[in-house]
Each structure stands twice: as structure tokens, then as C-alpha cells.
Amino acid sequence: MSETVIKCESVYKIFGQNAKKMLEESNGNVDAKTFQEKGCIVGVNNASFEVAKGEMLVVMGLSGSGKSTLLRCISRLTDATGGKIFIEGQDLLELNNKELIELRRNKMGMVFQSFALLPHKTVVENIAFPLQIKGTNTEESIGRAMEMVKLVGLDGRENYFPRELSGGQQQRVGIARSLAVEPDIWFLDEPFSALDPLIRKEMQDEFLRLQEKLQKTIMFITHDFDEALKLADRIAIMKDGIIEQLDTPANIVLNPATEYVRKFTEEVPREKVLIIEDVMDASSKDNLGDLKVSKDEIIENVAEKILTQEKLVGVVDSNNNIVGSIKPSKIIDTVFGGRKNGS
């Protein structure tokens, strides 16, 4: 694995008076119920994970699961009650105010669910805002902001006020603003949740296009499992402040770790989520038929081709080397059968 950018070690966030003391007394064994009886609410419970450079970690959970709180701990919008958080090796909780501001000015960008645009500034002023806060002069910051306006496809609307834009357009401004300082780390807090389904899909595609180009390290919060599957390199599923499972989309779909996770995976159209590599048999590479498919293909796209074959179908990587094979019946198995026990 490449360089780690974000690293969390047993992060806790507990709201309420005496939270810190109670956490110390519990020795890391935090039970939400007993805490609640004493007037404390557990937001994040023992979260440990790493995010590598250029990776997109999607944190998925229903409302109240603590996913936004986790994000706010990592961006230090709230201080974690316990645990350690490292950003590029720097201990986040040890930073003083000035260092934190420097970090945010240069390394972090964040997109918000309700867009959080400044109502008194135009599109271009909103985007230029983080630059101007840094002290970049007007000409340069506005010039840079105009580039961002073009990047998110809002040309011609740079002098509009947020109130004059649709939700999708406002979120484009939010995205552009978060990218204006060219951050390495990109936090997105349910950025598409407030949008209509069609716009949401469009924005997701656009988001993937941007990420392909920019290769940021991303933490993406969502309550939409399909969105998580579509975007994520890895998904963390949270419930009541606890990370239930953290894995690649394919593994989550194929091997749900808990009953709670399984409930999400049940309705998932696997053929749309899984790629050939997830279901191929890497051990047998002989007796292949004529058809070869790429290991990165989504099953849905090649299922019809594979199903017409009688022999084993060869799976190749990008260099056309054979890396495994797949039985046509395996496709049917994956899509229709064995919901309960995965692969």
C-alpha cells in the first residue's frame, strides 16, 4: 500500500459533560447505553483506520450513526474525546490553532451537505474565498477561481449569487470552493444528499471524472449505499458510532461481516457492482475458450457474452496476460444465487 495520509487510532467522540473522564474510566470499553444513562451521547466509538494517498474512503451510515461526527473529528471541526489522528504523519490533536489554520488553508478542502455558501458573495467570490483568506491578492484569487468555475462547468454564472442557483449548481460552487486551494485531502459530507436523483447521478459521474483527474485523498460521507458502492475504493459502514465493516465494495457485497451490513447488501444489484476480478477463479487458467474478458469489466456489461459460452472464459489484465478464468454458470450463481452465503 502506498503512503498513508489519514490515520486514526481508536478515535472516540463523546458528547456531554465529563465525557473525557468517563472515557478514561471505561478503559476503551465504551458502551453507548451506559453512557447515555449518565447523560453522555457516544458519537464515534473506537474508530481506527487508514486512508492511503489518492484513495477514496466512503463512510456509509444512516443518520445518527456518527459518520459526520467522525469526519468532523478528522477535520478537527470538533475535538475528538480520545484517540489519535494523524494527517500525513502530523498528530492533528497536538496542533496549535495557528498550525491547524495553516493545515486547513493548504491541505484540506471540505464540501457540505447544505452547500454552506456565503450568501453575500457571488459564485466567483465564494470560490475565491479560501484563497483570499490565505492572503492571495484579488487578481490572482479571482483568476484562479475562474479556472475552478470552468472546471465545474459554471461558466457564465460567475456573477450569480448562491440564491439564484439551483441545488446542483450550488453544490458545484461548493466543490469548486473546496478545490480552490488545491488541497491534498478532500472531505465531502453528504455532498449529493440534498439533490434530486437525476442531478445526483450526474454529479456523481462528474465527481468521478474530477477525481480521475485530480487524484485526491478523499473521505466521502453518505447515507446512500448505492452511492458508496459506485464511488468508493473502500467503504466503512458505521452504526451507532462503531465501524461495523471496512472493506472494498466487492468484499462488502460478497462477505458482509455483520447482520446489519448484510441488510444493506441484500437489495444490491451485484452485476452492477462487482467486476469480473471479484468472482473469477484465479487458480485455473487452462482449457479456456476463445472469449477473453478484462478483469476490470463490470459483470453486467459482459454477462451476456459470457453466458453464450460453453467453455471457461479467460480473464485478462490490462496487459492482456491471463490472470484467471470464469465459468458461465458462475455469473448466474453470482447474480441470482447464494444471497445468504456470499460467493
Place this chain on the structure above:
Amino acid sequence: MEYLKKYPKLFQWLFLLIVFFALCFAIDVPETYKFIRGQAEFVKDPNQSVYFFLGKEVRYYAFDVFWRLPPLLGWLPIWINDSLFFLMNEWMPMEFWNEDTQEFKTRPLLLQISRNLTAFMTFLIELIREILLGGLETIVAFTSWDFIDAYPWLELPGLPWTIVAAGAAILSYKLSGKGLALFAGLTMIYISIFGQWKPSMQTLSFILVAAPLSFIFGLGLGIAAYKSKRVEKALYPILLVMQTMPQYAVLVPALVLFGVGDHAAVIITMVVAVPPMILLTILGLRAIPPEVIEAGRMSGCTNWQLMLKVLIPTARRDILIGVNQVIMVCFSMAVISAFIGAKGLGFNLLLALNQLNIGLALEAGLCISLIAILLDKMSLAWANKQTDYFGNLTFFQRNKNVIFFAASFVIGIILAYVGTFIFKGNFNYLFEIPHNKGISTADFWNKGVDWIFDTFFVYIKAFNTWLIQDVLQPMRALYLRMPAVATLVLAVGAGYLIGGIRSALVVAALTLFIALSPWWDRALVTLYMATFGVIISCLIGFTVGTLCFQNKKSAAFMLGVCDIFQTFPSFVYLIPVMMLFGITDTSVLIAVIVYATIPATRYTIEGLRSVPVGLHEAATMSGVNKFQRLTKIEFPLAFPHMMLGLNQTIVFALFMVIIGAFIGTEDLGQYILKALSDKNGAGIGLTLGICVAFIGLIFDNLIRTWVGKRKKHLGIN
């Protein structure tokens, strides 16, 4: 029995009213009781009772305690007065360096602070005044008299009115556009050709000091309260009292602390104008969505940047309402503080009103109102201004406003110079049109008033007599007939029924304070006038508001009218009514009604507007007609907001009733006015002010508690 279960509140209220009336009938009017006319307290009547407390002698007419409570707080005003005197003249004497005499001098601390503050304010006002009108005092502050004597040409000439007019128009154009520029230009021209230039500029210089200072202090304290709960808790009771305290009442203590003149006026104005600014700042900051604050933090804002670039601009709407309030209060005070020797339009207005020269008063009043509206619109436009980054402008386009101003500056000076040849040995009309030398329409108005009076005298007189004899006098008698204990029971009972024990206790404390002060009778008279005004205002306001709401355009128009009317200084309302009804209670009451109708109308429209569109549609689909929709859906939902309007209406009415003392009423206001000319009036004025404020607070507490509960019940916020 079933009814009793269904409407328990209704029966509780009925019970309360029955108890109240029973008490009223059970407690007889003592034979010796009569309404004490003014001046009575100076007569040493052997029938009076006397008690001593803290060494202060309090004389009063004793009645049955059920009828009127004895003025157990009668010592308070005297005590406040003495304490103030002690603080000012004896407390903490310290050595201070005196520049003039070059030696140390012993002075009480507070006196020194007051003197320094006074000097600072005077300097600011004079500085602006000299730029606008000419003079040399402030130059002296930087140099010395000797220096000035040696170079007489150093005296700063005032700007010719042409330049100020052009400047105002250009500034307005830059801020907003042609409309405002035209308005600014016309206002300035009106002011100068009607010979109001000098007083207007005096008033303006007063406003230009008072308004920005009030804004800065209000904003600063508002931010402090937003950041720290402790500051908020400390400020809250003061804000509450100041909100319902009549502006008049603050004058008297300020007189003691700061003396007479413009500087004192500025300080009082700040005392009055800062509280609403604080409240609105807190309100605005509280309403900011948390994500916007987080967005600011994530953009790497320092605390300062967050406050200046994110929080304050985002809370702009409420803060601007605050600015509007500040300007409103400043102009209002510009008139009222004429009582303590502030120069300017207010002084002329008061003088004209005193001489019953309605025409002159009208012109001065119009001047104040125009300047008020102009400043209000300009500050609004300034806050909403946008920067254009992309316009590829030439040097001329970018700097055209500066160039135009420079040009008009030169032209103005040339004109003024030319004027010295044209109007030789006379007044130079192109430089400044002196007071009373401009055009005046006063005669026209006065004749108009005379004509109206002559023509309609019979009708006006008849109406007046009817109103006073058949409505006002009986109403007043009824109010005075209420025994103190019955009133207390009514107030406390209402408090309990609306807000439980807590409200009951608050209301009881506030009422008791008034009942134990020496002015219970006066408070009842104040209350009767305010009630009368409020009832009529609400009837008009709710009706007009409801009618205007039926159509989007008329609603917007009405709100605009309310805005403009609200900008008028309260004193201005007295002019037209005095024109018609002379010096009677009717005049005061009509002014009260006009003034208090503004919030009633505004809140009705706003309340009806806030009813969600979805509900409208749901109602329409249920097949209701317009009238049903109004009565079944819109009124119940808008009612809490309309009640807040009632709250404002009461405050406005109380203010106007107190100001009405100027015309001559027999309420608390009359005593406040009297305290102004009393050497020992500070304590009396302050206590009276607190009494009025408490009347307002009783209603404020009841209404707010009720509205809070009702809104919770309806699930609206």
C-alpha cells in the same frame, strides 16, 4: 361539566375575571380619594402621611391598602438622586493633570470620566460640523490659539451647499443608482432652499457621530454576547428594560452625568440605540447555519476572519435591520434631545411646536424625515453593494464618481465665489442660504390650518367633545376606579394562567414595583391611553394588514410604507395632529394610533405571509373559499406572529403616550417632562422611566410566553 373539561382555560379566565370584578365592586372608593393633579406633591398638606426611610422623607396620601398601596418605594427616586450626586461629586477623588493650569487637580473619578467623554464627543461633533458648516475649534485642538490668531485665514470654511448636495447625489448614485441619487439631490436642494441648511447640518453632524458609534458598540457587544453566555446573561435584563424604556426618561439622568448639549445627546442616543442593535446582532449570529461556520473554518479562517468575513456578512439581514433601528432611534433622539440643548432641526421643531407654528414645524419635521430616509436607504444600499471584477473599465469609467465629485467641488467653489459678487453685502445664497432667509411655506400651512380650523371647526369640535366626554373620560374613570389589589390579582392571575408560577412571579414583581411607587394613578392614566391607542391601532392594523395581504403587490407596498413611516422620528407625528386637534388628549391619542398602527400592520402581513404555501394548497384542495381559508387556516397559524406585533404595538403606543406629555397629558410622561427641568429630577425621571418600562415588560412577558407556548403547540418556529 363537559364544557368545563373541553375548555378548562376558558373557565379559568372567566373565573379570574369574576374575581377581578368582584374585588372591584367589593372595594369602595375612599371618600377622601381624588386624582392628584400635578404640583400637588409640593403642597404640604396636613392630611398627608409621612414616613422616613434611609433618612429620606416621603409624604403621601394614605388610603385603604386595598384601594391604593402606600408608596413604600417613594424613597427610591430621592435615594437614586443622592447616590448619583455622591458618585459624581464625592466618590473616589483622584489627582488629575490639568493641561490648562499646568497642575494637578483633585477631582472625583466619575466626574473626570464624564468630562473626558464629554470632551471627546464634543470634539467629534465639532469636527464634522466644521467640515459641513465651517469654523475653527478643532484646528485649535491640534495647534493652539496663538497659532490661529497669527494666521486668521486658517479658519476652515464650510462646504457650499451645492457641493454637499452634489456629493450626496454622487455617493447615492455610486451606492445604488439613479433613483437614490435623484432623491438625495432633491432632499439636499429642499433643505437648502428652505433655509434649513444650518440646523440640518448640525443634526447631521450629530447623527454622523451617534449612529456609527451606536452601531460599533451594538455590534461589538452583540458579538461578545454571542461568544459568551455570561456576557449575554449580564446584558439581557438591561436590554429588556431598555427596549421598553421611553427615550424621554433616559434624558434626565444623562443630564446630571453629562450636562447639557450635543455631547450629552450623543451619549444618550447611544444608550437608547445600542440595545436594539445588540439584540439584532445576537439574533442574526444565532441564525447562521452551523455548516456555514464550518465552511469558514475549513477555509482556514482565523477567528477574526471568521467573524468579519463569514459571520457578520451572513448575519447581514438582521444586522441591517439593526442599522435601520439605530438610524431611526438617532433621528428620534435628535428631536427629543433638543430638550437637553442639542442644536439642530430638533430644536427648531420643538420651538415651532411650542409656538404652535405648525407650518415651520412641518418644514423642520419634513427635513428630519427626509434625511432619515436618505441615510437609511444609503446604509442599506452600501451593505448590499457588489463588486464588479470583470468589467473592462477605462480609467474614466472606474473613477467617474471621483471625477464628478472633484468637478462639482470646483464648480461649487466657483459658484460660491461668483456669488460674492452677485449678492454683494448681502447673504451669499450660492454658499449657504441662512436660516429663515430661504423660501418658506410656513405661512401657507399655517393659513391652511387656520382654514381647516375655521371651516371644520364645528365638526372637529363636536368629534373632540364626543370623544373626550363620552369615551375617554369614562374610560379613564374606569381605569382609576380599579383598586390596586384587584389590579394585582388580575395581572398575577393572567401571568399564572399563561406562563405558570414563573410568569406570575415576574408579573407580580413588576406590577408591585409600580404599585409601590408614588405614581400608581399616573401609571393607570398612562395605561388607559395606551390601551385605547392599542385597541384602535390593532383594529386598523389587523384589518389593513389582512386586506393588503390579499394581493402580493399591495402587501409589498404596505410593508414599504411601514418602512418609511417607521423612519420618521416619533415627534414628527405630533405635527399633523396638533394641526387638526390642537392641544388635547385627542391629539395625543391620534398620534399614538398612527404610530402604533405601523407594527400592527407590519406584523399582520408578515405573519400571514409566513403561512406555508403547502397549507394554502391543501386548504384550496379541501374546497375552502377565501374567507374560510383566512379564518380557519391563515389566522390561527399567523396569530402568534400577530401577537408579537401586538407586543410591538404596545411598546410603540407607550412611547408615544409618554412623548404626548409634550402636548400636555396627565400621565407618567408629564412627570418625566417635569423632572427634566428639576434640579433633582434624575432619580424621579429614571424611576418613572422604569415604571413605564415595567408596564411594557408586563405585557411583553405575558405575550411572549403565550406566543412561545402557542408556537410550540402549532409546531412552527
